[in-house]
Amino acid sequence: MANLSPAPILGGYDKSLPDVRLIERSGLALVSLAIPLGGEAAATQAIRAAFGLDLPAPGMSAAGKAHRLIRTGPDQALLMFDNNTANAQPAVRAALNGACYTTMQTDAWVVLAVSGPGTRRALERICPLDLHDSAFAVDAAGRTVMEHMSALILREGDDSFLLLSASSSARSFLHAVETSITHTS
Amino acid sequence: MIIDHPLLGPRDAAEFVYKGDAALIDRPDWQAEDAADKFHEYMYLRDNVAGEMAELWYHEHGDRSWLVVTRNTLTHKITSVELARDVARRRGRGK
């Protein structure tokens, strides 16, 4: 049989409006790390050794050279890095050598990158979280609900955010974000 | 309402799912002599508190933590929020 080729969920969506750019960030691997009970120290050490990152505090992410680690729960984190193959999770599992349980999550999420000076004004229409500098600094990350869809929002820069939501409802999520941008542009 | 998550700070109650009395943590011992009676009480007999009550809330659109929220059912004033896992351990739950 011929090899299967992957398809980006939103077909590589990319749209620029006067002061907001919205793109589908495809090609990102997402691997969930679960920290074994009683294995926090070992997990922290293994993560540092493998990716050069400290486990961030709840509500935060940490960015290294090639990886970003998002704390998603008390005993859970999400590792994000550029890798478009289906073998990202086995590689992470091997690198951590049992210090964390790993789960492939690349395909569970759609990742939208929204940036530009109009970004926060648009996000006000769907995001219940306070995105002000004092409450949501660069590298902050939080899960919440937008237009009835669970979402993870991460601040990459002053005016740039990543929005993650379930891949099965990716079109509805894109529509919600697009609508917020057009309503405020 | 706003629930002040012990790890994540204030979050809108819309991110949470409500379960009920935190006494649901105290699941009876299935091997006890009176297990059937105890489970009956556990399942069906609840106090309907007009005042401060410890409740279970689940951060479904968040970090998936179960929380014990102490809330006044008359005023909605919340006096404490803890991770339910910590509360459960304190109440003697383990494996």
Next chain:
Amino acid sequence: MTRPNRLNPGLTDRARPLNFSFNGRNMMGYQGDTLASALLANGQRLIARSFKYHRPRGVFSAGSEEPNALVQLRRGAALEPNTRATVAELFDGLHATSQNHRGSLEFDIMAVNDLLAPFLSAGFYYKTFMWPKAFWEKLYEPVIRASAGLGRLSLQPDPDVYDHGYLHCDLLVIGAGPAGLSAALAAGRAKARVIVADEDFRPGGRLNSETYEVDAIPGHDWAARAWAELLAMDNVRCMTRTSVFGAFDHGIFGALERRTDHLANSGGKPRQVLWRIYSRRSVLCAGATERPIAFANNDRPGVMLAGAVRAYSNRFGVTPGQRVAVFTNNDDGRRTAADLSALGVAVTGIVDTRLDEFIVDTTGRKELKTVLTNAGRRIEADCLAVSGGWSPNVHLTCHQRGRPTWRDDIAAFVPGPDLPPGMAVAGAANGAMTLAAALAEGRAAANAAVRDLGFAPSRKPVPRAEDEAFDIKPFWHVKGHKRAWVDLQNDVTAKDIRQSHLEGFRAVEHLKRYTTLGMATDQGKTANVLGLALMAEASGKTIPETGTTIFRPPCTPVPIGAFAGRARGRDFRPVRRTPSHAWAQENGADFVETGIWLRAQWFRHPGEKGWRDSVDREVTQTRRSVGICDVTTLGKIDVQGRDAAEFLNKIYANAFAGLPVGKVRYGLMLREDGICHDDGTTARLGETHFVMTTTTANAATVFRNMEFARQCLWPDLDVHLISTTDAWAQFAVAGPNARALLAKVVDDLDLSNAAFPFMACAECTVCGGTPARLFRISFSGELAYEIAVPARYGDAMIRALMAAGKEFAVVPYGTEALGVMRIEKGHAAGNELNGQTTAAQLGLGRMVSKKKDGIGSTLSERPEMNRDDDLRLVGFQPVDPSDALNAGAHFIEINDETPDMHSDLGWMTSVAHSPELGHSIGLGFLKRGADRMGDILRAYDPVRGKDTRVRVVATHHIDPEGERQRG
């Protein structure tokens, strides 16, 4: 056209004239006008007809409290009835019409109701239309509905869009009058994050309508400068046209921002935005609302609140009349006369109750002509400015059960001690009725709030202003026999309130419901205190003893469209699509909503006459060769950890700890009360790694319950959960050729029955290296597998499977064929797992392990849930194979003539047409079902008028020994 009422530009912009029409008459106003001010400038005094009596009515106020001047704006689908002309901002091309009349506004034939007034007093519905009973629906109600009421809806879909949003601040300042501006300036200068919201399009509140000075400049100029300073602060968000309508728990406020209502064309942008504002502290600076005095015929066009007369003349440069009289019980009324005289308007008389003079009647049908006083004075007036004092706008202080308290010195209710947490009140809303006091209170409240939050308050002094004279002597109504209006919008008179008292409806909440006082769209903002005063007087109590009704949000009308926001039509809720959605669309799928998932229901082929043709073909071909179905929607949960097996042992009713790696087991989940919750299969991929599936419907609740068990019940188990539903595209491949088909796509895995038997599972690759998971499980009863690949390969996978299956004439099948095959096979699904059924009823009683502790196992042993004479799931076939069965039919004995609760033996849960058997089949719950194999019963269905003879059979309609799935 001359507009004799236009005195000067006021705060309107003469350089920007605006054309508009009212009832087809073309008129002109200016930028900065409201519809009401522009109508008054054009001499239009008659604007509406009253709710019940169809009395002529004109503009009464200059704000959101307006009871009279309700009009319809725009036309066609955009028609908006019941809009207050006093808050409708004028724009070029505005099309306005009056409402609630038959015939013209001037000659409303329904005005005959006014002559019938003696029969239409409080409670008249309850008394008059009691008999004969049958007349209510057919005659009385339609007539009442046609004659009483407000505007009419367009009955077309709303063409506008609406939105929601979320805002956060340290301090929310509600109102941008003197107190609000002072508060916002103080908090803004202290660098707190501030939101200041005002319902008007021009900030300043009463400063725009009075002739006060602040910091030695005109008050409206000071307000404009203050606003400019606030706009320049990046820590302050300034919101005009924004009504804060509700104070909710923990500092959350609801606010409606009107974004494009003042524009002729919205440009596709949301008309209104409903904001949820999260505040740490709030200062309510909502000001006060003036109230009238009740006297005979006090509802004629031209009778207005005194503050409104000053607003029209000072702010809009429009006098509401050429000969204005004043009727007051306080100093404000006197200021009205002074302001008008300064503008050159004739003031024809001042009637001050403090001097024991009051108005006993008025004349003028469609506009006021004269007023008569008890002193025998007859004053010519086309406008009467009335002031009965001011009521602080306490509504938002009461949204969390707070009760206002009465202050005799200002004859008004002020906020009580139980304010919503975090809220302070300042200015007129707090009973500080004079300017300097309002400015000082606003600043003090904001400084206290920001200090509390850790900011250093600004040292800038409070703006300088003087306290105007404010003396009031309560005077509520002029006694007399003629009708004196209390609630103008609902046509409630002083007599109605007396009558309510006489008939025993004395508690304020009863008074409200019996007379409808305060129940109109204005919520009695100008009427309530007056009504309470009248009730107090009738019952010999004080006003505070009489009390107030409870204030509930919203305190100002909010359109339903704004609450709905975007949630309309297809945007009502999100849609989830399976990875093969695009492929299914290309191949003729009809989709069905299962929860929020869209799933292929069947695949229509050319020439097929109906869905049954498609479904029968899909089932037949699957059972004959091979079929493929997207089953991605089933919930998938990754369960990992040292104690994962032990954890699953507790979650499922049956044992899981001993499941070997590489095997799948069917699991039954109970609720703690012993009732079945969900079922599915769980595969063990490694010592510490399981993959669970749940039903599509229960995916979220099962995950939630498992997290509860993990965190709250057994917190020391090392187990971790993560949903992988969306991560994997999963396809069922079923039928005798399933193995042969899969052998073509699966790399290097021995699929022989010996190497990969029924209930085996493995991680593998497909199509030359794509990671996959293969499970040998069967819902259809055939030799079947489920193959999962990362979701982004799902589209490629379905195409590869279909290509590989071509030589077997593979068919895709939808949810309907899936359902047919599971009924043929006797598997329980949602119709059977309906939240009321036990494991015993499903025939799975022996699965519930008694050797271990599992959720629900203890309570599932209760005797009542294990009775031998209880319902059991069994199969049914029609005695006459040409009969079609019906789900929902109830079973009764064949000789039972009287179907009722006592003869009821159970019900049919699922039915399908079995292409293999060639007739209808069913599953259902039947009392003592297991003992009744072969019996014939009646399946009685009075709802559909059917009564069918059925034979009780085993649930497995086909392949009872399971040879196919094991083959």
